[in-house]
Amino acid sequence: MKACDFKIIKNLGEGTFSEVYLAENHTSQYPEHKLVALKRLKTDNLREEEIMQCFDEIYLLQRVKNSENVIDCLGAFRESNDFFIALEFADNKDLEYLFNEKRQNGLLFSERSIWFYFHQICAGLKELHEQRILHRDLKPANIFLTRTGKAKIGDLGLSRIFSLKTQLAKTEVGTDYYLAPERNICFGGYNFKSDIWALGCILYEMCTLRSPFNGEQRNAYALFKRIEICHYPPVPANYYSRQLKFFISSCLSIRPENRPNAEQAHSAARKMNQKFESLRAKFKKQFGK
Missing domain, CATH: 3.30.200.20 (Phosphorylase Kinase; domain 1)
Known part of the structure; x- marks a missing residue:
C-alpha cells in the first residue's frame, strides 16, 4: 500500500x-x-x-x-x-454521535434497541479478550456503527496484549468517566475486568444518555471518589427491565472479581437480545406492525 x-x-x-x-x-x-x-x-x-x-x-x-x-x-x-x-470504514458514525442525537431530540433508547447494540459490543469485547487484548479505552466514541446495524469496537491505540503470564497493568491511560476504581495506580493495577467496568458504564449511558459519573467535569478528585464508591443515579425506574439494571450493577461492582468476564457478559446480553427480538416477532405476527 x-x-x-x-x-x-x-x-x-x-x-x-x-x-x-x-x-x-x-x-x-x-x-x-x-x-x-x-x-x-x-x-x-x-x-x-x-x-x-x-x-x-x-x-x-x-x-x-x-x-x-x-x-x-x-x-x-x-x-x-x-x-x-x-x-x-463504519458508515454510520459512532455510538457517542447516536447518544447526542437522542439527547437533542429528547428521546431514550427502547430496551430492544439497547440489547441489539449492546450484545454486539459484548461480542467484540469477547473476541478481543480471547486474543488476550485489553482495550483500556472502551467508550461510546470508540464504538462504530454501520448502516446495516453492526456495532464494531475500534481505536485500539491504547490497548495492550496481556501475555499469559501478565496479571496486572499499571499504566494510567483511558478516559476518566469510564475508568474502573482499580485503574487508580494506588490500587495496584488492573486487568480484563476493567474493560467490563467500562462496558457497564456504556450500558448505563444507553439507558440514561449520560455517563454514570458525569457531573464532576472540573474536579478530578471528586470524580474519582464517586467512582471509588460507585455512586451514580438510578436508571429510569419503570422504563427498563430488572435484568438490565442487574447487568449494570454487576459490571459496576467495585470488586473486579465480582464482575462477569467478557464471555459471560456476551452470553447474557445475547440471550436478552434474543428475548426482545422474539417478542418483537410475536408482536409483528399478531398486529402486523
Whole structure:
C-alpha cells in the first residue's frame, strides 16, 4: 500500500496523535472495501513511544481479522514523515454521535434497541479478550456503527496484549468517566475486568444518555471518589427491565472479581437480545406492525 492507492474525500476527525480521513480505496486488495477510514499519524512531533503506539494498534487489529464486531485493519504504510493505517470504514458514525442525537431530540433508547447494540459490543469485547487484548479505552466514541446495524469496537491505540503470564497493568491511560476504581495506580493495577467496568458504564449511558459519573467535569478528585464508591443515579425506574439494571450493577461492582468476564457478559446480553427480538416477532405476527 502507498498514498497514491487512496483518494482522500474528507476529514472525519482528529485525535491527540492523528487525523482520520474518508478515502477511496484504489488498490486491488479488499475490493469489498471501496471506502476506508485512512488514519494518518504525524510522526515528526511525536516521541518514539507514541509512534510505537501506532504500530501496536496495527498488530492488535490484525490479531482480530474479519470480525463481525471489531473494526478490520486493511493495511499500513509509511510516507515521508507520516504513517498511515487503512481501516474498515463504519458508515454510520459512532455510538457517542447516536447518544447526542437522542439527547437533542429528547428521546431514550427502547430496551430492544439497547440489547441489539449492546450484545454486539459484548461480542467484540469477547473476541478481543480471547486474543488476550485489553482495550483500556472502551467508550461510546470508540464504538462504530454501520448502516446495516453492526456495532464494531475500534481505536485500539491504547490497548495492550496481556501475555499469559501478565496479571496486572499499571499504566494510567483511558478516559476518566469510564475508568474502573482499580485503574487508580494506588490500587495496584488492573486487568480484563476493567474493560467490563467500562462496558457497564456504556450500558448505563444507553439507558440514561449520560455517563454514570458525569457531573464532576472540573474536579478530578471528586470524580474519582464517586467512582471509588460507585455512586451514580438510578436508571429510569419503570422504563427498563430488572435484568438490565442487574447487568449494570454487576459490571459496576467495585470488586473486579465480582464482575462477569467478557464471555459471560456476551452470553447474557445475547440471550436478552434474543428475548426482545422474539417478542418483537410475536408482536409483528399478531398486529402486523
